[in-house]
Amino acid sequence: MPIVFEAVSHIYQPGTPFEWKALEDVSLTIPDGEFWGIIGPTGSGKSTLIQHMNGLLRPTSGRVLVDGLDLSDRKTDLRKVRQRVGLVFQYPEHQLFGETIFEDVAFGPRNMQLDAEEVERRVMTALERVGLPKEMKDRSPFGLSGGQARRVALAGVLAMEPRVLILDEPTAGLDPQGRREILNLVGRFPEMGMTVVLVSHSMDDVAEYADKVLVMHRGRVHMLGTPRELFARRAELEAIGLGVxxxxxxxxxxxxxxxxxxxxxxxxxxxxxxxxxxxxxxxxxxxx
Ligand SMILES: Nc1ncnc2c1ncn2[C@@H]1O[C@H](COP(=O)(O)OP(=O)(O)OP(=O)(O)O)[C@@H](O)[C@H]1O
Ligand SMILES: [Mg+2]
Structure with missing residues (x-):
C-alpha cells in the first residue's frame, strides 16, 4: 500500500518567535516498489517531509496515510508503522551503541518481541544483505570504517524487515567507493519488493537510481517527474540553486x-x- 500525503503542512514551534512553516500543502502518493529521489536546496523541507512518513513528525494540518492507516489518528499503532517504514538518518553510525555488531543489529527485532531464533535469523540475513561477512557479528561496531559502520546501521533497519526504506543522505561523508557500495546496495532493494525513498544532494545518484524525483523548494513540491522529465528542465532547477x-x-x-x-x-x-x-x-x- 502506498504512502499518501494529503495537503500536509508542518509548522515548527508554532506560536513562538521561532515559528517556521517547513512544509506547505504537500500532496503526493508514493506507490509500492518505486524508488523515489528527493532533492532540494538546503532548508527546503526534505528531512521534515520524510519524518512524516513514519510518524516521527505529525502534520500541523493535512493527513499522512501509510497502508491506509492515518498516522495522526491516536488509534494508529505507530510502532507497527515504524516497523514497516524504516528510516535511516544522516550519519546513522552516530546511533550505533551495541557492544557487538550482532547486539546492535538485533535491537530493532528484539523490540518487536520476536523470539531469539527469529532475531538471530533476521540479524544474519540483514548482515548478508548489506554485504558484511557473518564472522563480523561479534566485533565491536566502533572502529569500523565509515562505509562498514553505515552498513551496520543499515542492517539494523533492514532487520526489522520494513517494506519501505527511507534514507536521508546515506552517502554523506563517504569516499567515492563507499558511496558507490551503499548506492548499489540500496538500488537493489526495489527488486526485493521494497519501496525506497532517498534524500540526496547528488543529481548523478538520483538520475541513476530513481524512478521518480521530487524537488522540494521552500516547503512545497516544486517539481515531480522521472529523471528524464526533470533533468530536461535544467533552467528551472538552476533557478533554485540546483544542478543537473x-x-x-x-x-x-x-x-x-x-x-x-x-x-x-x-x-x-x-x-x-x-x-x-x-x-x-x-x-x-x-x-x-
Ligand atoms: N526543530 C526545528 N525548529 C524550527 N525550525 C526547524 C526545525 N527543524 C527544521 N527547521 C527549519 O525547517 C526548514 C526545513 O528543514 P529541513 O531540515 O526539513 O530541510 P532540509 O531540506 O532537510 O535541509 P538540508 O538539505 O540542509 O538537510 C529549515 O528552514 C529549518 O531551519
Ligand atoms: Mg535534511
Missing amino acids: PAAVVLADKLRERGWPLPPDVVTMDQAVAAIKAVLVGRKEAEGL
Whole structure:
C-alpha cells in the first residue's frame, strides 16, 4: 500500500518567535516498489517531509496515510508503522551503541518481541544483505570504517524487515567507493519488493537510481517527474540553486557543438551510448 500525503503542512514551534512553516500543502502518493529521489536546496523541507512518513513528525494540518492507516489518528499503532517504514538518518553510525555488531543489529527485532531464533535469523540475513561477512557479528561496531559502520546501521533497519526504506543522505561523508557500495546496495532493494525513498544532494545518484524525483523548494513540491522529465528542465532547477547530472552538462555541451544527441540523456551510461551511436552514424555516412 502506498504512502499518501494529503495537503500536509508542518509548522515548527508554532506560536513562538521561532515559528517556521517547513512544509506547505504537500500532496503526493508514493506507490509500492518505486524508488523515489528527493532533492532540494538546503532548508527546503526534505528531512521534515520524510519524518512524516513514519510518524516521527505529525502534520500541523493535512493527513499522512501509510497502508491506509492515518498516522495522526491516536488509534494508529505507530510502532507497527515504524516497523514497516524504516528510516535511516544522516550519519546513522552516530546511533550505533551495541557492544557487538550482532547486539546492535538485533535491537530493532528484539523490540518487536520476536523470539531469539527469529532475531538471530533476521540479524544474519540483514548482515548478508548489506554485504558484511557473518564472522563480523561479534566485533565491536566502533572502529569500523565509515562505509562498514553505515552498513551496520543499515542492517539494523533492514532487520526489522520494513517494506519501505527511507534514507536521508546515506552517502554523506563517504569516499567515492563507499558511496558507490551503499548506492548499489540500496538500488537493489526495489527488486526485493521494497519501496525506497532517498534524500540526496547528488543529481548523478538520483538520475541513476530513481524512478521518480521530487524537488522540494521552500516547503512545497516544486517539481515531480522521472529523471528524464526533470533533468530536461535544467533552467528551472538552476533557478533554485540546483544542478543537473554531469551527463546532462556533457550532452548539452556536445549539442551546442552540433552533436545530434537525443534529449533524454541523464546518466553517463546513456551519454556514452548516445555518443557511440552518433560516431557509428558518422562512420556509416562516410562509408557511403
Ligand atoms: N526543530 C526545528 N525548529 C524550527 N525550525 C526547524 C526545525 N527543524 C527544521 N527547521 C527549519 O525547517 C526548514 C526545513 O528543514 P529541513 O531540515 O526539513 O530541510 P532540509 O531540506 O532537510 O535541509 P538540508 O538539505 O540542509 O538537510 C529549515 O528552514 C529549518 O531551519
Ligand atoms: Mg535534511
